[in-house]
Amino acid sequence: MAATARLISDRYGKSRVRLMRVTRHDSHHDVDEWNVQILLSGDFETAHTLGDNSKILPTDTMKNTVYYVARKSTATSMEDYAKELVDFLLSRNPQVSAAECVVESSLWKRLTVAGKPHPTAFMRGSDERQITTVARKQGEAFSISSGLDDLTVMKTSKSGFVGYIKDELTTLPPTTDRLFATAMRAMWTYTPKALAAGIDFNKVRTHLREAMLATFADHDSLSVQQTLFAMGEAALAHTNVISEITLRMPNKHQLPVDMTRFGLDNPNHIFVPTDEPHGTIEATITRA
Numbered sequence: 001m002a003a004t005a006r007l008i009s010d011r012y013g014k015s016r017v018r019l020m021r022v023t024r025h026d027s028h029h030d031v032d033e034w035n036v037q038i039l040l041s042g043d044f045e046t047a048h049t050l051g052d053n054s055k056i057l058p059t060d061t062m063k064n065t066v067y068y069v070a071r072k073s074t075a076t077s078m079e080d081y082a083k084e085l086v087d088f089l090l091s092r093n094p095q096v097s098a099a100e101c102v103v104e105s106s107l108w109k110r111l112t113v114a115g116k117p118h119p120t121a122f123m124r125g126s127d128e129r130q131i132t133t134v135a136r137k138q139g140e141a142f143s144i145s146s147g148l149d150d151l152t153v154m155k156t157s158k159s160g161f162v163g164y165i166k167d168e169l170t171t172l173p174p175t176t177d178r179l180f181a182t183a184m185r186a187m188w189t190y191t192p193k194a195l196a197a198g199i200d201f202n203k204v205r206t207h208l209r210e211a212m213l214a215t216f217a218d219h220d221s222l223s224v225q226q227t228l229f230a231m232g233e234a235a236l237a238h239t240n241v242i243s244e245i246t247l248r249m250p251n252k253h254q255l256p257v258d259m260t261r262f263g264l265d266n267p268n269h270i271f272v273p274t275d276e277p278h279g280t281i282e283a284t285i286t287r288a
């Protein structure tokens, strides 16, 4: 019988493989909590069309590989760990043409006990997650994007929004003094040149995060769009190891409460925090 359908693209793998890594130094321990996804592309057509699994590495084996490579690895960054995982899978599986690994790291902070950081006790940090996507095709170089998500920040000054389109559906009042709250996502792409030369991924991440947060705090914001661009510009100005950055900043509106009903004024004092609906502002920024 003639085929009635054709496979255009496919990949498969394991998602949400959770891993806690404890690095034991004599004086203290360090912990990393990672959520790993690994996806493979390659010669898998007959698995889809004929049910032939002879070229299929089971996703269960991929899950085991995540733990195996973590046990063997001495990588101090999730980027370097992900490179090892991708290389391990590519080198043992000629049927695989490309592998992509995404690692998301949750924050654990050292517990403070009697005013001192505890060497072996930790507290879950904020919702912020650190992210990396590491991919490689057989015989080619790595491509790596890293970033963070759900970094929730707010500023209570230097934010306004005026001069926008007004039509018969406009109800938003203009303001030169509002709260600006967001849970930002930022993903930046490393240049091939920097990747070939070697990168201290943890150091770059710390510095980019600080540069963006400093801009967020001090920027005289005429809109989320303008501040987002300024933050991306600051990140690019900070280091030449990245070529572009994509920022997404939901506008977590804080609505001033109408107090006139109670005979009170409200000089930007009492707000209702809202999660939804929220504005979504995103942009990708590169060097001019």
Ligand SMILES: O=c1[nH]c(=O)c2[nH]c(=O)[nH]c2[nH]1
Pocket: 161, 172, 222, 223, 224, 225, 251, 279
């Ligand atoms: O900074 C903002 N950008 C917008 O596009 C927008 N739209 C809106 O209703 N409020 C805001 N604020």
